[in-house]
Amino acid sequence: MPSLRVAKPIVAAKRRPRRAAKPAPAPPPAAYHHGDLRAALIAAAEVVLAERGIEGLTLRECARRAGVSHGAPAHHFGDINGLLDAIGAHAAAKLDERMAQFLANMPSGASAAARLMATGLGYIDFAVEHAGLFCLAHRGNGEGKGAGSPAFARLEAALRENMPHLATLPREALLPQMLMRWSVVHGFATLVLEGRFDAQRGTLSRRDFAQVLGRVVLEQLRPPVFA
Amino acid sequence: MPSLRVAKPIVAAKRRPRRAAKPAPAPPPAAYHHGDLRAALIAAAEVVLAERGIEGLTLRECARRAGVSHGAPAHHFGDINGLLDAIGAHAAAKLDERMAQFLANMPSGASAAARLMATGLGYIDFAVEHAGLFCLAHRGNGEGKGAGSPAFARLEAALRENMPHLATLPREALLPQMLMRWSVVHGFATLVLEGRFDAQRGTLSRRDFAQVLGRVVLEQLRPPVFA
DNA sequence: CGATTAAACTAGACATTGTCAAGATGTTCC
DNA sequence: GGAACATCTTGACAATGTCTAGTTTAATCG
Numbered sequence: 001m002p003s004l005r006v007a008k009p010i011v012a013a014k015r016r017p018r019r020a021a022k023p024a025p026a027p028p029p030a031a032y033h034h035g036d037l038r039a040a041l042i043a044a045a046e047v048v049l050a051e052r053g054i055e056g057l058t059l060r061e062c063a064r065r066a067g068v069s070h071g072a073p074a075h076h077f078g079d080i081n082g083l084l085d086a087i088g089a090h091a092a093a094k095l096d097e098r099m100a101q102f103l104a105n106m107p108s109g110a111s112a113a114a115r116l117m118a119t120g121l122g123y124i125d126f127a128v129e130h131a132g133l134f135c136l137a138h139r140g141n142g143e144g145k146g147a148g149s150p151a152f153a154r155l156e157a158a159l160r161e162n163m164p165h166l167a168t169l170p171r172e173a174l175l176p177q178m179l180m181r182w183s184v185v186h187g188f189a190t191l192v193l194e195g196r197f198d199a200q201r202g203t204l205s206r207r208d209f210a211q212v213l214g215r216v217v218l219e220q221l222r223p224p225v226f227a
Numbered sequence: 228m229p230s231l232r233v234a235k236p237i238v239a240a241k242r243r244p245r246r247a248a249k250p251a252p253a254p255p256p257a258a259y260h261h262g263d264l265r266a267a268l269i270a271a272a273e274v275v276l277a278e279r280g281i282e283g284l285t286l287r288e289c290a291r292r293a294g295v296s297h298g299a300p301a302h303h304f305g306d307i308n309g310l311l312d313a314i315g316a317h318a319a320a321k322l323d324e325r326m327a328q329f330l331a332n333m334p335s336g337a338s339a340a341a342r343l344m345a346t347g348l349g350y351i352d353f354a355v356e357h358a359g360l361f362c363l364a365h366r367g368n369g370e371g372k373g374a375g376s377p378a379f380a381r382l383e384a385a386l387r388e389n390m391p392h393l394a395t396l397p398r399e400a401l402l403p404q405m406l407m408r409w410s411v412v413h414g415f416a417t418l419v420l421e422g423r424f425d426a427q428r429g430t431l432s433r434r435d436f437a438q439v440l441g442r443v444v445l446e447q448l449r450p451p452v453f454a
Numbered sequence: 455c456g457a458t459t460a461a462a463c464t465a466g467a468c469a470t471t472g473t474c475a476a477g478a479t480g481t482t483c484c
Numbered sequence: 485g486g487a488a489c490a491t492c493t494t495g496a497c498a499a500t501g502t503c504t505a506g507t508t509t510a511a512t513c514g
Contacts (some may be wrong), residue, residue: 011506013285034491034492037491038493042433043237058470058471059471059472059473060470060471060472060474063470068492068493069492069493069494070471070472070493070494071473071474071492071494071495072492072493072495074473074474074491075491075492076491079472080472080473101388124419138421138423139467147426147427176443176444176446176447177447179415179440179443179444179447180411180415180445180447180448181409182414182418183411183412183414183418183444184407184410184411185410185414185420186414186415186417187409187410187411187412187413187414187415187416187417188406188407188414189412189414190413190414190417190477191409193281194365195368196365199368199374200374205474215404216406217406217407217410218407219403220403220404220406220407221407261462261463264462264463285500286500286501286502287498287499287500287501288500295462295463295464296463296465297465297501298464298465298466298502299462299463299464299502301502301503302461302462302463303462306501307500307502327498350488360510372468390465403489431474448511455514456513456514457512457513457514458511458512458513458514459485459508459511459512459513460510460511460512461508461509461510461511462503462505462507462508462509463506463507463508464506464507464508464511465504465505465506465507466503466504466505466506467502467503467504467505468495468501468502468503468504469500469501469502469503470499470500470501470502470505471498471499471500471501471504472497472498472499472502473496473498473499474495474496474497475494475495475496475497476493476494476495476496477492477493477494477495478491478492478493478494479490479492479493480489480490480491480492481488481489481490481491482487482488482489482490483486483487483489484485484486484487
């Protein structure tokens with residue numbers, strides 16, 4: 001990284017200028033020369049990320065895998081941070097998907113507490129299985145982040161379900177609870193990713209171990225506050 | 228990073244070959260040509276880290292600041308990961324210092340819960356004030372990490388104090404509690420560092436905001452489980 | 455005390471990376 | 485058909501990590 005000087009996103013912010021009327025062939029803003037190179041580059045990047053980790057993720061390597069010249073990505077992402085942000089947005093969506101999936105896999109009669117736990121375990125599972133993506137999922141201020149994200153809304157709903165006597169409280173009143181639970185899950189996932197518990201897990205895969213230990217850790221949060 | 232091939236720490240692991248009898252001048256293994264270049268490089272690295280963040284930290288920049296040639300660091304750290312690990316070890320020690328300091332600043336009559344909270348706030352404060360160092364504090368399997376670290380021992384002591392009825396329990400019985408609390412603090416610190424709450428903090432500095440919000444979040448953990 | 459050995463460091467080279475500028479190629483629209 | 489434009493290529497440049505070989509300096513030992 002040669003120039004870390006001040007800030008020169010010069011060619012950065014211009015994603016989809018216009019998408020005027022056009023009943024034409026490909027779906028969204030499809031192919032010019034290549035066929036939606038932007039998506040292809042992101043896909044390539046995710047493969048690299050899974051293969052060589054975050055350290056091996058390079059603009060040029062992505063271009064290579066996509067079969068284009070090394071300068072091509074610049075027009076779509078401007079900067080390498082642009083690419084990282086794009087992957088991050090995709091990753092955030094996938095993370096949310098995983099949580100929703102864990103939630104959907106619960107038996108229909110499951111308690112609210114069990115469903116709350118499930119979303120947490122989904123978060124942890126995604127982090128451990130896709131470490132690279134997970135690291136990039138928290139970038140920029142894309143609208144899907146922090147408060148306002150679907151994940152946060154799900155957390156809020158689960159919490160209200162779980163504590164009936166708080167169901168009607170204003171949001172600020174249970175925000176601390178939400179933040180605390182978010183912190184536990186995020187922190188635990190991070191610690192696992194840093195290999196902090198690798199000494200304790202025997203023959204179990206990191207993923208399985210994260211699930212069983214994660215469940216134990218999250219159990220510590222019960223009984224729900226003030227219940 | 229050219230070669231991510233397999234693993235070639237060739238000149239890596241040889242820190243202090245021998246330190247035979249020698250009542251001579253400088254303290255530990257002091258100066259050969261430069262005067263403990265190793266320490267000077269680490270110091271320079273920490274300055275760079277504070278000035279330009281983790282992205283601006285380079286072997287060559289450190290060498291420049293220390294006034295040595297660009298190849299010099301290799302003999303002390305072998306790899307750039309060697310330097311990062313060295314800084315990480317230093318950072319871990321400083322993090323522990325900060326927690327101990329927060330603990331020491333408590334009034335002598337403070338409750339066990341308040342002291343437990345204080346160590347957590349110390350953790351958070353260090354993370355926010357020295358983001359770069361904090362990121363590197365969790366690397367490798369240096370003996371000061373994870374279970375077995377002084378911080379972990381402190382946490383255990385505070386927990387036993389806080390829950391008298393658990394004071395005599397075997398360690399495994401309260402390990403989940405320790406992990407959970409570690410996760411909250413670590414997770415919250417990480418979220419703050421990622422700028423996740425920057426929209427909510429008004430004019431407060433990130434550091435101050437982390438303290439007040441951190442306190443609120445950690446309050447949610449009381450009353451202590453099963454108490 | 456002088457020679458040898460080894461450590462600490464220098465200097466040069468190389469491959470790789472991010473970024474920029476300029477040009478070539480195809481698409482869209484009037 | 486031709487202008488305007490987005491897309492992509494090519495070539496260049498500075499900067500970085502790492503390797504190799506050489507140079508300087510300290511420690512050791514006969």
